[in-house]
Amino acid sequence: MQTADQSGTRDGAVLTMRGISKEFPGVKALDGVDFRLHPGEIHALMGENGAGKSTLIKVLTGVYDVDRGEIELAGEPVSFTGPLQAQQAGISTVYQEVNLCQNLSVAENIHIGREPRRLGAIQWGELRRRSDELLRRLRLEIDVTAQLDSYSIAVQQLVAIARAIDISAKVLVLDEPTSSLDAGEVDQLFRLLRQLRDEGMAILFVSHFLDQVYEICDRMTILRNGRLVGEHLVAELSQRELVGKMMGRELALLEPMDEEHRRPLTELEARPAVVEASEVTRSGSVEPFSLTIHQGEVVGLAGLLGSGRTELARLLFGADKADGGRISFGGEQVALHGPRTAMDHGVAFSSENRRTEGLVADLSVRENIVLALQAARGWARPLNRRRQNELVQKWISALSIRPADPELPVRNLSGGNQQKVLLARWLITEPKLLILDEPTRGIDVGAKAEIQRLVAELSDGGMAVLFISAELEEVLRLSHKIAVLRDRKVVAQLANSDDVDADRLMAAIATGGAS
Amino acid sequence: MNGGDGRFAAARQHALFWPAVVLVALLAVNTAFSHGFLSIELRDGHLYGSPVDILRASAPLALVAVGMTLVIATGGIDLSVGSVVAIAGALACLRISELGDQNGVAGVLLAVAVALVLAVVLGSWNGLLVARIGIQPIIATLILMVAGRGIAQLVTDGQVLTINSGPYETIGAGYWLALPVSVLIAAGVIGLTLAVLRRSALGMLLESVGGNAEASRLAGIRSRWLTFAVYAFSGLCAGIAGLMISANVASADGNQAGLLIELDAILAVVIGGTALIGGRFSVLGTVLGAVIIKTLDITVYTVGIPSDVKLLFKSLVVIVLCLAQSAAFRAWVTRRRHVGSGGSGARVATGDDEKAGALA
Numbered sequence A: 001m002q003t004a005d006q007s008g009t010r011d012g013a014v015l016t017m018r019g020i021s022k023e024f025p026g027v028k029a030l031d032g033v034d035f036r037l038h039p040g041e042i043h044a045l046m047g048e049n050g051a052g053k054s055t056l057i058k059v060l061t062g063v064y065d066v067d068r069g070e071i072e073l074a075g076e077p078v079s080f081t082g083p084l085q086a087q088q089a090g091i092s093t094v095y096q097e098v099n100l101c102q103n104l105s106v107a108e109n110i111h112i113g114r115e116p117r118r119l120g121a122i123q124w125g126e127l128r129r130r131s132d133e134l135l136r137r138l139r140l141e142i143d144v145t146a147q148l149d150s151y152s153i154a155v156q157q158l159v160a161i162a163r164a165i166d167i168s169a170k171v172l173v174l175d176e177p178t179s180s181l182d183a184g185e186v187d188q189l190f191r192l193l194r195q196l197r198d199e200g201m202a203i204l205f206v207s208h209f210l211d212q213v214y215e216i217c218d219r220m221t222i223l224r225n226g227r228l229v230g231e232h233l234v235a236e237l238s239q240r241e242l243v244g245k246m247m248g249r250e251l252a253l254l255e256p257m258d259e260e261h262r263r264p265l266t267e268l269e270a271r272p273a274v275v276e277a278s279e280v281t282r283s284g285s286v287e288p289f290s291l292t293i294h295q296g297e298v299v300g301l302a303g304l305l306g307s308g309r310t311e312l313a314r315l316l317f318g319a320d321k322a323d324g325g326r327i328s329f330g331g332e333q334v335a336l337h338g339p340r341t342a343m344d345h346g347v348a349f350s351s352e353n354r355r356t357e358g359l360v361a362d363l364s365v366r367e368n369i370v371l372a373l374q375a376a377r378g379w380a381r382p383l384n385r386r387r388q389n390e391l392v393q394k395w396i397s398a399l400s401i402r403p404a405d406p407e408l409p410v411r412n413l414s415g416g417n418q419q420k421v422l423l424a425r426w427l428i429t430e431p432k433l434l435i436l437d438e439p440t441r442g443i444d445v446g447a448k449a450e451i452q453r454l455v456a457e458l459s460d461g462g463m464a465v466l467f468i469s470a471e472l473e474e475v476l477r478l479s480h481k482i483a484v485l486r487d488r489k490v491v492a493q494l495a496n497s498d499d500v501d502a503d504r505l506m507a508a509i510a511t512g513g514a515s
Numbered sequence B: 001m002n003g004g005d006g007r008f009a010a011a012r013q014h015a016l017f018w019p020a021v022v023l024v025a026l027l028a029v030n031t032a033f034s035h036g037f038l039s040i041e042l043r044d045g046h047l048y049g050s051p052v053d054i055l056r057a058s059a060p061l062a063l064v065a066v067g068m069t070l071v072i073a074t075g076g077i078d079l080s081v082g083s084v085v086a087i088a089g090a091l092a093c094l095r096i097s098e099l100g101d102q103n104g105v106a107g108v109l110l111a112v113a114v115a116l117v118l119a120v121v122l123g124s125w126n127g128l129l130v131a132r133i134g135i136q137p138i139i140a141t142l143i144l145m146v147a148g149r150g151i152a153q154l155v156t157d158g159q160v161l162t163i164n165s166g167p168y169e170t171i172g173a174g175y176w177l178a179l180p181v182s183v184l185i186a187a188g189v190i191g192l193t194l195a196v197l198r199r200s201a202l203g204m205l206l207e208s209v210g211g212n213a214e215a216s217r218l219a220g221i222r223s224r225w226l227t228f229a230v231y232a233f234s235g236l237c238a239g240i241a242g243l244m245i246s247a248n249v250a251s252a253d254g255n256q257a258g259l260l261i262e263l264d265a266i267l268a269v270v271i272g273g274t275a276l277i278g279g280r281f282s283v284l285g286t287v288l289g290a291v292i293i294k295t296l297d298i299t300v301y302t303v304g305i306p307s308d309v310k311l312l313f314k315s316l317v318v319i320v321l322c323l324a325q326s327a328a329f330r331a332w333v334t335r336r337r338h339v340g341s342g343g344s345g346a347r348v349a350t351g352d353d354e355k356a357g358a359l360a
Helices: A002-007 A053-060 A083-088 A106-111 A124-137 A153-166 A183-198 A210-216 A239-247 A265-269 A309-317 A339-344 A354-358 A365-377 A385-398 A415-427 A445-460 A472-478 A502-511 B002-013 B017-033 B050-073 B081-097 B105-133 B137-155 B166-173 B181-199 B202-211 B213-218 B223-249 B261-271 B283-303 B307-325 B327-359
Strands: A015-024 A027-037 A042-046 A068-073 A076-078 A091-094 A171-175 A202-206 A219-224 A227-233 A273-282 A286-294 A298-302 A324-329 A347-350 A433-437 A464-468 A481-486 A489-495 B041-043 B046-048 B160-162 B251-253
Touching: A015 A053, A027 A053, A027 A068, A042 A053, A042 A183, A042 A210, A053 A171, A053 A202, A083 A091, A091 A153, A106 A124, A106 A153, A124 A153, A153 A171, A153 A183, A183 A202, A183 A210, A210 A239, A219 A239, A227 A239, A239 A445, A273 A309, A286 A309, A286 A464, A286 A489, A298 A309, A298 A445, A298 A472, A298 A502, A309 A339, A309 A347, A309 A433, A309 A464, A339 A347, A339 A365, A347 A415, A354 A415, A354 B213, A365 A385, A365 A415, A365 B202, A385 A415, A415 A433, A415 A445, A433 A445, A445 A464, A445 A472, A464 A472, A472 A502, A481 A502, A489 A502, B017 B283, B017 B307, B050 B081, B050 B181, B050 B202, B050 B223, B050 B261, B050 B283, B081 B105, B081 B137, B081 B160, B081 B166, B081 B223, B081 B251, B081 B261, B105 B137, B105 B166, B105 B223, B166 B181, B166 B223, B181 B202, B181 B223, B181 B283, B202 B213, B202 B223, B213 B223, B223 B251, B261 B283, B261 B307, B283 B307, B307 B327
Parallel strands: A027 A227, A042 A202, A042 A219, A091 A171, A171 A202, A298 A464, A298 A481, A347 A433, A433 A464
Antiparallel strands: A015 A027, A015 A068, A068 A076, A219 A227, A273 A286, A273 A324, A481 A489, B041 B046, B160 B251
């Protein structure tokens, strides 16, 4: 209500950006975008991958300088030459991937660069006391003297937000803050955001979770292909209209999968098994589990963050070494020495951490796509350039990777397009078993629907898929069978029949599957 | 006109542009101080002249630096190359000095082969420590850097070992088809390296491992083998360079041969545009870097810089070169220039407009 009053006037804004343009070699990332942010509001920045959200944020926070356009903060024109300057001016940012020092303590991370000092020496006691106080206020009870990487990504994210808040910010920018948080942690974050909003802070919130945007945000600005589409009050725009504006077309979104994909499990289980794991385990990582995936079968892994989903997948791919149990591919028992052994048996694994475990940022889109196939062929049998171009062009258009320039460094692509590059890398190896760990995290609805459809098509074509996602709806939509993990243990394996829904799945996750 | 500008802009984007500019500038300075600097003449069937001298002096450094380039591309570093240079030269000279006929080609070839095998073994030792045992490259190769000097002195008994072998001296000081043999050997080895890197998938796989080791492992690249191989290759390159250096002076000095060559090699790699963090690399850039370093050494004499400020002069040129290479620095200079001219005027104008608007 308060924001509705202000929306008509210009002077209420704490931050105004006008006519912002930014170009990269080969990409026009922003084209004359206007944006404003009022104190005491949570404002969503919406758009598909590559729409220019990240670029706008990086311009705002001084990571990039603008080609054209102006930025006004609290009525003063500003021009940042670096993130530090933007921070000092009162714009604090928390990025999707935690940008803190893993090897320092929580307290050090919160105060890095602005430690309390006396006569040049850091006052460690004061540092700890302040950190403790701050985190208690945010209802986060952790040991501030512990090293940051001893905590989960979710906790690290909250520490990053705590740090941003502590740097007396006028404007708080959150880029996909919830993508690695579980439901309870999201609630905790939202409680905090509401508290900060009521204290008068202006919060810019970027998320691909539409439900979360509708839950927490007051207003939104929509971008498409680097251009401004419009600014709307959240209450006045339905989710459907929003998606239409983001994509520039109406789309039957996330329609239920067609009948062909919904084969009964009994039919699938009659087919040959692609992988059979029996009592496979790694101490401290996953309790012994047994799992069989047949040709054309999609097995979903459901469970909370840290329940062992990723760890299980890594064992099947040989990324980590199992210290017990047997794994067979196509009926042949295999000693997994590493990823290459698994790849030789037709297994592909797309990691959830595309930046650290997926892509090689410096290499081009083409090189990233052919990497796994080339590795499997060995260095002495290079794919010639023409064959590379054929394959790469085919998958760039099949997955509509944008921009469609195979020679661009993959670093210049948006998150969703990077994810597609990673997928393409594995699809050209024509795997028998495709392991997808959070393939739709941090990407927009359009790309998400595309990837889901692709998974369904691949499995209809006979590929076995192990599908990991924190979103239960997605797991339910795609999987024929769902393995539920809890506390690093497979507690249930459910056939995905009509009577299985998100509630039932949630109950299985919560209680250990006694159903 | 526009097309010309476009071509120039494209050339400026090329990785070898700035090293090439510096080399041309250095040659220009030399020519200004010594007019016949660039002239080459044919005397007794040999090419003579400063450019030939520069290439001859660059050959061993270029070899060592090319080996170093691949090591650096994987994110590592090889500090032991200087010691390997000394050991290879010392062993070859020792074997030759024990020959009945020092001018026998077969005996010399065997000595050369033994020395090169040892160089590869030493490089493999580094590779083993880094790739298999997981010691940080700078520490792993430091071991051989220090111990290697001792080994070289053991081989030569702490003396400068002088030999008198025509075939061996050819490697460092001989001519073939009017060209210095050492330059031909270096060109051959480097050309072969380039061909293997770019015709096979090795170049891309190396860049991938250097760019992101974990992602490469998960993409199925056997990065341990690659890492091991580049250290072995670096050993081989240093070994060949060691033979050239000792053959050029027909002696082996375990103490002085190849001393500090690792630093010049690393410098050549950096000047050539390969980042020390690994990933993208440029072999030709490195070769250019090695030539620049040796040209710089000669420039010091041509210009007549006193020997006590020689190192200072050299470091100044290197600093300028590194700054010219840095995209961030160039962007900073360009921005300053824009602010100094049209840019700031435009900004002031908009500021005034807004003030006017606010007053109204």
